[in-house]
Amino acid sequence: MPYTPSGFFCDRLIRERERRDGEGSLSKPLRFSGQDFTALRQECLAKKSLFEDDTFPASVESLGYRELGHKSNKVKNIVWRRPKEICENPQFIVGGASRTDICQGDLGDCWLLAAIACLTLNEKLLYRVVPQDQSYSEGYGGIFHFQFWRYGDWVDVVIDDRIPTFNNQLVFTKSAERNEFWSALLEKAYAKLHGSYEALKGGNTTEAMEDFTGGVTEFYEMKEAPKELYKIMKKALERGSMMGCSIDSLVPARFETRTVSGLVKGHAYSVTAVEECKQSQHKASKVRLVRLRNPWGQVEWNGPWSDNSKEWVSLSKGEKDQLQHQSAEDGEFWMSFEDFKKNYTKIEICNLTPDALEDDKIHKWTVSVNEGRWVRGCSAGGCRNYPDTFWTNPQFRLRLLEEDDDSEDNEVACSFVVSLMQKNRRKERKLGANLFTIGFAIYEVPKEMHGNKQHMQKDFFLFNSSKARCKSYINLREVTQRFRLSPGEYVIIPSTYEPHQEGEFILRVFSEKRNTSEEIENRIEADHTVPAPANAGEESEEDQQFRSLFQQIAADVSTMPGRPVSAWGSEMEVTANELKNVLNRVVSKHKDLNTEGFSLECCRSMIALVDMDGTGRLSLQEFRHLWNKIKQWQGIFRHYSSDQAGIINSYEMRNAINDAGFRLNNQLYDIITMRYANEGMNIDFDSFISCLVRLEAMFRAFQAFDQDGTIRLSVLEWLQLTMYA
Structure with missing residues (x-):
């Protein structure tokens, strides 16, 4: 993964906020690598210097990682030159951009160049990708920019004009006109978008076509x-x-x-x-x-x-x-x-819009775009061949609201196209990433479940067959298919063929008439049903053992020098370290619970959850309150424990969390899996308890400041809440 979990989700939150502000549209593209073309060009002109792009430098790293990497003989004689060092009177575009301006060099990217040739047939599209406000005369500062559609957003990619050459000839794409460079610079910008020139080797023409148009x-x-x-x-x-x-x-x-x-x-x-x-x-x-x-x-x-x-x-x-x-x-x-x-x-x-090519009418289509992620151990459930995990894949509710105008034979149907695209696999190729084999299935939602936004459970998929599905799972960047179904409510399940394969994707739905599609996201809420403390007459043998242990600890520490007197009177209070000893002595007797023992950090979090007076220690009353919670959670853990192994499979974690009174969405389940599951995608008892303690503490903290589903905190308040949790 290119991000740490926290870094990834912070980045995702930032992207979502940018979209709300209109960033990522054609008129306001995102700045790739945070670079502002206009500001950088003005800076170069003011300094009378030529731009050098340190985010995509004139180095071997920008060429590639294997065949064009450090150990390759192919790169030894490559020299990066600016067009003014290659020829006299270089031009960005000579006599208009045309398909003869694209000639393949020593890179297997014919798929990209075929798409560029198609692009030149439509001036409007061409100059959307290749902005016209750049040349080798007026305002030249060695800097150029190009715009691409990238997984739902338009991005502006800035480059310098240093291009790989061999014997003063361009190594990669070139124009039939020796002094024309727009196609070579476009290829360089696209290489930067994917990490290197070598990343462009081998591909499908449609990939570049879509990146030029958003089609x-x-x-x-x-x-x-x-x-x-x-x-x-x-x-x-x-x-x-x-x-x-x-x-x-x-x-x-x-x-x-x-x-x-x-x-x-x-x-x-x-x-x-x-x-x-x-x-x-x-x-x-x-x-x-x-x-x-x-x-x-x-x-x-x-x-x-x-x-x-x-x-x-x-x-x-x-x-x-x-x-x-x-x-x-x-x-x-x-x-x-x-x-x-x-x-x-x-x-x-x-x-450009998936018009109904099979008839004479041109239709405007409704487009809905959804981002998603398969996370190993949580939402990477694989295809229908894996019924135990298939249901955990991300689910998208599709509502087809109006039938087509041209339905034949009194057929009431809605035409729509589903497009599933996996993200970033080309860029991550140097890390060993290959394209996953991907596909999707579409299920009809029973009428009694219409409007219900809950995640469909395992039993639904065991007893219902799909209404439609892609022709086959295939290892392409994108799988697309056209369907005709009756108006109604459906659920789309995108997945990799094999389970446990982790990656991001974008799901787009195009329909002739009005539709809505959205990821099924449970409403985020918690039921704080705290088990009532047992009275003295109901104490079990285990409860009595705890009281005895607590009193023994209190007696052991009462004579310690410097030990503070409890606010509860003569009763002593338990510290995090003492709580750790108590819990681990009891839990160690339960052979059916797989646990390495509660850590000191976990016990500190437990105290923070029930510490009503802010002492950082537990009275017997607070201790019993905590233990009642742990006993309830222990029962849930045992219910989902697989084959009495004392662990919970991470895919079952969402059910266990639900039984504990928490309703979360897929992003939160993903985070929990990454945070608490081990390498085998299992969660042991102490990790399970740690997760629920953290969940309840953070819900409680949020609700204390809640104002219509949002909170506003100062830095001090935020740190106070998060540091003592």
Whole structure:
């Protein structure tokens, strides 16, 4: 994990506050690494110095960690240079940004470059990612910035313009124009976003498409493509959607290898146009054509409708001009739609809004975005194959409120798209992280449970089958699928395939009509049902033993020099260390409780919970009050203890906490698991008691200051509450 638990949750709280203030929107993007482009550029211009980015330095660390790391021979001769050191008259953009400005270098990021090529087809989108207020003349300070959509937020990424070179040539992405640098700088900013250039090696075109647009992607396998695929593709391009395609390579050793026809297997292409043309010698004949671009900037299709093929003779000059046909080894080529379907295995369409591509109407979709987290031992329950833990996954309630306008055959249904995206796996690759295999299932909520925001329990999933689910669990950054269901209330369960896999995700729901989706969060509250102290006639043998022990301790310490006289009169009071001795002597006799013994720190927290007079010690009355609580909690612990092993599985902890009178949300259960579970994801007796003591103490402290569900504290009050707890 990149954060300590406390650091992670503080960071999350800060992000949530920023969103409430409008941060993360297109008009007010988050500052990546806290860098303000405008302020930094002004500072450089005032000092007449060129910006050097210490958050992404011109060093090996920015290049990579394995193949481009310190031990690699590839990096020894790489020199970082600014464009003014590479050529005369460098330009940010020459004659407008176009798809020919993107030529792949020595980095396996064709997936990214295919997406950039698609981006150039829509000026509005392009200049949202590549702000126009930057150049190599006016206001040049060696600093540039780019904007990306990142897991629900727009972020502004600042870089300096030092670029990796070898023999004064760009190592990675370059433009066909030697003095044009926008594409190389865009690649650098995207590398910074993910930690290094090497982190960009290998990927899916849709990943970058979504990061450029905030859109949602739908996949089509050619062998399962709908009959209307040509129409779908044409309408998608008309709407500004971005498209990529590829040819699967079944043999890993033949990855990115050329076929006889000039196409490359295991390689990403951009779809840049779809047209239908009339052939002059066949008056009634029309041909459907697709234009594609190879990010290499070379290596093209050599079959029918390739640059110099005989088929072009059948088109008039006007038709050819309209198609911008030219014979040049630039990586761009045309082919017939039929050959396109035969040769490519998959196509990806990134919709800026997931419009219903299968019909003629353009719909506005409602979008809801939810962030979540799988935490090992608490909310990383795995798929339905693991019924004991599946129910602990994060749950999101979906309400489909209105049916589609175009429902057929009197069918009342709502169209919607569910998109599950795992976060940060590319950035954490250098730490050994790979993409999880992820997916989701959708369950219908019974009418009697509508409006109930409680987490669905294990039995519900044991006795109810899913209403819909993704086609398969897959190890991609994102799993997306379109559904049609009746209006009503549903619960979406996103999960990894295997349990215990920890990571963050974002769940988006797009629907044609009004919908709401939100994480099922129990209302946070506590029932302070304190067991009534037993009277003298009801004392059990164990109670009598405690009274005897307490009196023995009191007698032992009464003669100690300097021992204070109790405010309770002749009765002595028990210190934290004495409480530790009492509890551990009794608990050690219960062989069914797995415990290492209560620590001194835990006993101090217990005293803080019931210490009504602020002495830091317990009277017999306070001691009995505490012990009644411990006995109640001991009964709950025994109920959930697995196989009499004297421990609670961390996944059962939420039920045990609920029985103890506390209703918490998923974030709090995650924190409790991280704080109190051991490496085996189990919680022993003393950790269980420590957790409940802390919960009750903090609830009580909050309620003392509560004003309509919020509290306002000075630094002194905050520290007083948290330090003595």
